[in-house]
Structure formats: C-alpha cells, structure tokens
Amino acid sequence: MDEIGNILYAARIAKQVTLDQAHQRLKIQKTYLSAMEKGHFELLPTAVHARGYLKNYAKFLELDPQPLLDNYKEQLASIKHKPRRATTNGTGTVHPNGDTSFFDPVNMQLNPMRGGTNAESVLRLIIIFALLAAIILVASRFFVAQNPDRSFGPVETVTHFYRSVILGETPETAAEIAPQEAAIEESAEPDLNNPLLIETSRNVVDDADIPTAVPNFNCPLNEEVMTIKIDATERVWMQLYIDGDLQVQDNVKAGESLEYIAEKNFRINTGNAYAIYVTVNNEPLGRLGNPQQVQDITCETVAQ
Known part of the structure; x- marks a missing residue:
C-alpha cells in the first residue's frame, strides 16, 4: 500500500494543501487521510470506507482514482489469499497460528503419548x-x-x-412438616379464573410500545459534500446509491452502521423506512419514515 500512499502524499504537497484543508473540504478525519498517505489502509474502518475515502481523496487531489482503486483491490486480494504459517507443538501435531485449545481434543485422540486419558476417566x-x-x-x-x-x-x-x-x-x-408441605402443594395449583393469570404481558400491548408517526424526512440543504451515516435499528432490506453508483442492495443487520461520502447525491430505497436512521455531516436527520413504509428518497448537494 506504500505506493498508493506515496502518490497521495506527493499530489497533496504539489497542490500545497494541508491535511486540515483536506479535512475541511472532504469531511474525512485527518487520521484517516494520514493513514492513507502512509499506506496504512488497515486503520480505516472497513474496506468499503477505504475505497470511498481513496476515491474522493484522489478526486480532490485531481488524480485519476481508478488506477489507485485497482491497485488497492489487487493488494487487498493478495493479503486475503496469503497462506497462513503453520507451527508444530513438538509432538508432530500441526497447529495453525493462534489459539490451540480448539485442537486439543483431536490431538488427544491422535497422540499415542496421551492414550491413558480414557482409561483414567473410566476408572x-x-x-x-x-x-x-x-x-x-x-x-x-x-x-x-x-x-x-x-x-x-x-x-x-x-x-x-x-x-x-x-x-x-x-x-x-x-409429622409436623408433612401438613405444611401438603398445604404448600395445594396452594401452588393455579387459579385459572384469576384474571391476572389470563391477562398477561404477552397479550397486553403497552401504548408506549406503539411507535408514533414519524415526521416527513427532509434532505439537508446547501451542502457541498455529504458524509452520510446510516444506522439500522432493526434488520432491514435497502438499496443505497452514492453519486449514482449502487453501493448496497441487501439486508442490513440490526445495529449495523454504514458510512459513505457523496459529492453529488445519495439515494435510499427501502420497504421499512422506520428501521433506517440517517445522519448527514454529523447532523441527525432522523428516520426515513414510519414502520413498514416504502420510501425512496434522493438528496443532492449544491454541486449537483
């Protein structure tokens, strides 16, 4: 990744731009910008963030982002497919690097030096x-x-x-305890006519649990660049387009967060608007809509 970082650093120095200025323009943390220039892409949150940040940073530095993205993809693939080293424990049993406790039961059966364990257990x-x-x-x-x-x-x-x-x-x-035990057993029988047993929390809905109507979703105004954060409050299917490119088309797990940068626009399409909470440039915009509401919204920057 050092080659990509050297290109980014040289381009920024040539443009006489500081990291603070790049941060103000792109809304990307300076630590992430510095990490990309040093080739430490593993310090970025995810590979999706790395590709988005690299693309926008390259455009900001007036570089063609595609060769850099291709280089990043190739190096990332080589890292993922790099074979893991294996070590031995001195008895001929091979362990991958990491915790070896998982392999101990198997090694116990295969290792003749430990064959007495079963006999000890039986004894x-x-x-x-x-x-x-x-x-x-x-x-x-x-x-x-x-x-x-x-x-x-x-x-x-x-x-x-x-x-x-x-x-x-x-x-x-x-003789004294026996009548007391009998009384306890008799009192333990449920009274099926007791309304407290019939009307339980399983079939009584609290009004506080019913979600109220959500106000109409309003897009941000006068934004040159939008850093979008999407939080899924429950499992939900969605489509997400950033500057016209499809980024997500799948189910998003509850509690999962997505973050992207849009220079022109972003579009969200979902069948349960209540499950998606949107934040743009650190400003909470709220949920897209009401429970099970189909919503398809597009928000644009001033550059559009």
Missing part, C-alpha cells in the same frame, strides 16, 4: 458408582434396622437418609 467413573452404591447400601441397612416392618426403595432410601442424617429430622418433626 474415575467406576470409583464414583462404587461410592454411590456403598452409600445406598449403608443407608438401606440403617433404615431397615430402624424399621424392620417397612421396605425401602433406592430413591426412598436416599431421601430418608438425607432427611435423617443430613437435616437431623426425627419422626416427630416429620
């Missing part, structure tokens, strides 16, 4: 089941000894063991 499970069986056996014998006329199943045995040994419950306290 632990056997020990756990043996302990549980011993606890149930001891508990059943304990309660059979105390109640010779009554038989206990596994679940009942564990329950009685927990209440007697852990909670310290006696037959007297159990």
Whole structure:
C-alpha cells in the first residue's frame, strides 16, 4: 500500500494543501487521510470506507482514482489469499497460528503419548458408582434396622437418609412438616379464573410500545459534500446509491452502521423506512419514515 500512499502524499504537497484543508473540504478525519498517505489502509474502518475515502481523496487531489482503486483491490486480494504459517507443538501435531485449545481434543485422540486419558476417566467413573452404591447400601441397612416392618426403595432410601442424617429430622418433626408441605402443594395449583393469570404481558400491548408517526424526512440543504451515516435499528432490506453508483442492495443487520461520502447525491430505497436512521455531516436527520413504509428518497448537494 506504500505506493498508493506515496502518490497521495506527493499530489497533496504539489497542490500545497494541508491535511486540515483536506479535512475541511472532504469531511474525512485527518487520521484517516494520514493513514492513507502512509499506506496504512488497515486503520480505516472497513474496506468499503477505504475505497470511498481513496476515491474522493484522489478526486480532490485531481488524480485519476481508478488506477489507485485497482491497485488497492489487487493488494487487498493478495493479503486475503496469503497462506497462513503453520507451527508444530513438538509432538508432530500441526497447529495453525493462534489459539490451540480448539485442537486439543483431536490431538488427544491422535497422540499415542496421551492414550491413558480414557482409561483414567473410566476408572474415575467406576470409583464414583462404587461410592454411590456403598452409600445406598449403608443407608438401606440403617433404615431397615430402624424399621424392620417397612421396605425401602433406592430413591426412598436416599431421601430418608438425607432427611435423617443430613437435616437431623426425627419422626416427630416429620409429622409436623408433612401438613405444611401438603398445604404448600395445594396452594401452588393455579387459579385459572384469576384474571391476572389470563391477562398477561404477552397479550397486553403497552401504548408506549406503539411507535408514533414519524415526521416527513427532509434532505439537508446547501451542502457541498455529504458524509452520510446510516444506522439500522432493526434488520432491514435497502438499496443505497452514492453519486449514482449502487453501493448496497441487501439486508442490513440490526445495529449495523454504514458510512459513505457523496459529492453529488445519495439515494435510499427501502420497504421499512422506520428501521433506517440517517445522519448527514454529523447532523441527525432522523428516520426515513414510519414502520413498514416504502420510501425512496434522493438528496443532492449544491454541486449537483
């Protein structure tokens, strides 16, 4: 990218223009202009921003933007397709650069030095089941000894063991707790005639949740260059034209922001105007329209 940056820097010096003057004219941050002149296009927000800023900066410097855009596209493609280096962990297992925790389960199975892990897991499970069986056996014998006329199943045995040994419950306290538990279970049954249960928040719409009518969208006036920021408040399909060129024709995710620079005009076409919030030159213009309203607007600069 250094070649592109050198061309931009030389053209600006030849025109005797400062970065401040370029910023005032193009409404592009000086840090982005400086990054382009140094060839650090990775510091720009996205590749779309980089192409737009490069095109407008080249026009401002009276350069043909197309060769620069082609050069940027070629270098960007070479960076994306550059093969990643692979490293080994010393045992013959190959890891790509980055976090290796994802590959550990696979390597554990492929690496013969770690083959004992499965045997250890099985041994632990056997020990756990043996302990549980011993606890149930001891508990059943304990309660059979105390109640010779009554038989206990596994679940009942564990329950009685927990209440007697852990909670310290006696037959007297159990007799007092039983009516309370029955009353709690009876009170837990829902009253289907209770209007509070029938009329819930799922089927009652709060008036505050209903969007109010949106004022008519007005384009900015007397702008030489427009820096457009589009925020999607919900998933929405849209078309976006910048200076007559189609930039977006797709669904935009909720919370996603798009930013472009228009020297002549921009056009937005959508089927849900309420989902699109527009800001031009840091001035909020608001939503394009009401919910599910089809809107097709075009705003122009004074240069048009």
